[in-house]
Amino acid sequence: MLATRIIPCLDVQNGRVVKGTNFLNIRDAGDPVERAALYDAQGADELVFLDITASHEKRDLMFDYARRVAEEVFIPFCVGGGIKTVEDFRRILKTGADKASINTAAVTNPELITECSRAFGAQCVVVAIDPKKTGNTPSGWEVHIHGGRTPTGIDALDWALEMEDRGAGEIMLTSMDADGTLAGYDIPLTQAVTQRVNIPVIASGGAGTLEHIHDAVTAGGAQAALVSSIVHYGTFTVGEIKDYLAERGIPVRRV
Amino acid sequence: MKIAIIDYGMGNLRSVEKAFHKIGAAGAFVTSDPAEIFASDKAVLPGDGAFDSTMHSLRESGIDKISLDFIASGRPFLGICVGMQVLLTTSEEGEPGVRGLDVVPGQVKRFTGDGLKVPQIGWNNINFTPGAPLAHGQPAGDPMAYFLNSYYCAPDDPADIAATTDYGVTFCSAIHRGNVWATQFHPEKSGLVGLAILESFSEV
Numbered sequence: 001m002l003a004t005r006i007i008p009c010l011d012v013q014n015g016r017v018v019k020g021t022n023f024l025n026i027r028d029a030g031d032p033v034e035r036a037a038l039y040d041a042q043g044a045d046e047l048v049f050l051d052i053t054a055s056h057e058k059r060d061l062m063f064d065y066a067r068r069v070a071e072e073v074f075i076p077f078c079v080g081g082g083i084k085t086v087e088d089f090r091r092i093l094k095t096g097a098d099k100a101s102i103n104t105a106a107v108t109n110p111e112l113i114t115e116c117s118r119a120f121g122a123q124c125v126v127v128a129i130d131p132k133k134t135g136n137t138p139s140g141w142e143v144h145i146h147g148g149r150t151p152t153g154i155d156a157l158d159w160a161l162e163m164e165d166r167g168a169g170e171i172m173l174t175s176m177d178a179d180g181t182l183a184g185y186d187i188p189l190t191q192a193v194t195q196r197v198n199i200p201v202i203a204s205g206g207a208g209t210l211e212h213i214h215d216a217v218t219a220g221g222a223q224a225a226l227v228s229s230i231v232h233y234g235t236f237t238v239g240e241i242k243d244y245l246a247e248r249g250i251p252v253r254r255v
Numbered sequence: 256m257k258i259a260i261i262d263y264g265m266g267n268l269r270s271v272e273k274a275f276h277k278i279g280a281a282g283a284f285v286t287s288d289p290a291e292i293f294a295s296d297k298a299v300l301p302g303d304g305a306f307d308s309t310m311h312s313l314r315e316s317g318i319d320k321i322s323l324d325f326i327a328s329g330r331p332f333l334g335i336c337v338g339m340q341v342l343l344t345t346s347e348e349g350e351p352g353v354r355g356l357d358v359v360p361g362q363v364k365r366f367t368g369d370g371l372k373v374p375q376i377g378w379n380n381i382n383f384t385p386g387a388p389l390a391h392g393q394p395a396g397d398p399m400a401y402f403l404n405s406y407y408c409a410p411d412d413p414a415d416i417a418a419t420t421d422y423g424v425t426f427c428s429a430i431h432r433g434n435v436w437a438t439q440f441h442p443e444k445s446g447l448v449g450l451a452i453l454e455s456f457s458e459v
Contacts (some may be wrong), residue, residue: 003378065282074274076401076444096269121304123374123403169374200376223372252379253399
């Protein structure tokens with residue numbers, strides 16, 4: 001049976017792992033490669049690196065740590081942040097990443113998703129969607145870009161479906177309202193998206209307890225849960241999260 | 256021992272190379288040179304992407320011919336993911352009528368099923384056929400491996416099946432036919448389970 005995936009997410013800024021709350025108040029959480037090896041050993045199913053470095057001169061740092069991670073870990077990893085062209089996407093895959101996630105550029109140039117899917121296959125094209133409840137769209141959830149700073153007027157559910165149609169292989173769904181709050185994933189949002197699309201959905205944003213992760217998978221219907229603060233600060237290990245899920249009948253991979 | 260990881264412009268070749276190095280097969284190297292491939296002791300055909308575009312790339316680069324000659328020479332050959340699928344005769348994916356290498360008679364089919372998420376993305380159980388050489392040296396426990404696929408191989412001859420996995424259907428997740436090995440999952444991304452398979456291949 002396909003296992004529910006637990007995916008630690010490492011926000012990387014200037015080569016360091018950091019963590020914010022509601023996309024603000026950023027704190028240091030260590031070296032990306034050390035963290036990657038730690039989570040691999042704990043039984044992480046996959047890793048996500050989101051490069052939130054603002055300046056483009058620092059872009060080479062992203063390729064450097066992606067390369068270093070690929071040397072150390074033998075589980076899949078995804079890199080996102082600032083990918084604007086098919087060539088950017090190709091470079092990420094060439095450094096050793098298995099997938100790349102696209103967020104802002106999917107909105108400014110949706111054709112990019114079609115092109116990347118055609119060139120590299122749907123399996124490596126992850127579309128990151130950051131919705132916030134604003135009431136400005138039919139479902140109420142509005143897609144935001146530029147790290148949550150810019151509302152787009154696009155409905156999150158329609159957008160998820162369009163991304164699937166264009167060849168996205170997965171949706172990484174981060175609720176801006178829940179992110180970093182430790183108050184739980186946005187279950188109604190997760191459920192609405194998982195019911196709308198036929199591709200896997202990674203629930204993201206808000207995990208503070210083991211029960212929250214269980215809810216994202218059961219009530220939310222997510223195929224994977226992204227975790228950050230809950231593992232970065234040692235609240236739980238990936239193994240403890242999986243023990244909890246396994247005891248409740250959720251298929252997980254044990255190491 | 257030289258293990259040629261065949262570069263035909265697609266796929267995540269560096270991770271396959273690093274995984275071989277990790278298990279001590281220092282002679283694993285990435286190459287697109289037909290002469291270098293043919294001079295190697297073993298060859299690996301990785302792959303990501305669609306069946307038809309992969310076959311086009313293989314034909315354009317002449318890798319199709321080299322792969323067939325290599326396999327005919329009796330030396331160990333490993334296909335990974337789409338590199339497994341192209342070993343079969345035909346596929347439901349992409350342009351109709353595109354032929355595979357036809358080393359393993361059979362068809363590549365799309366996953367279908369109510370509520371089934373396609374592609375299959377993630378870790379799934381591997382049920383090895385008893386005695387399959389791929390299963391040699393596996394760590395204790397129920398083996399799981401990492402899959403990324405919308406299509407699966409259906410060999411005509413059940414004797415070619417080295418492992419099965421359940422995803423809507425019970426499908427063939429690994430092949431063993433003579434000197435030809437293949438996995439639908441990514442051994443280079445499947446932690447210790449995958450590394451053990453690459454080790455078995457490097458030792459065969």
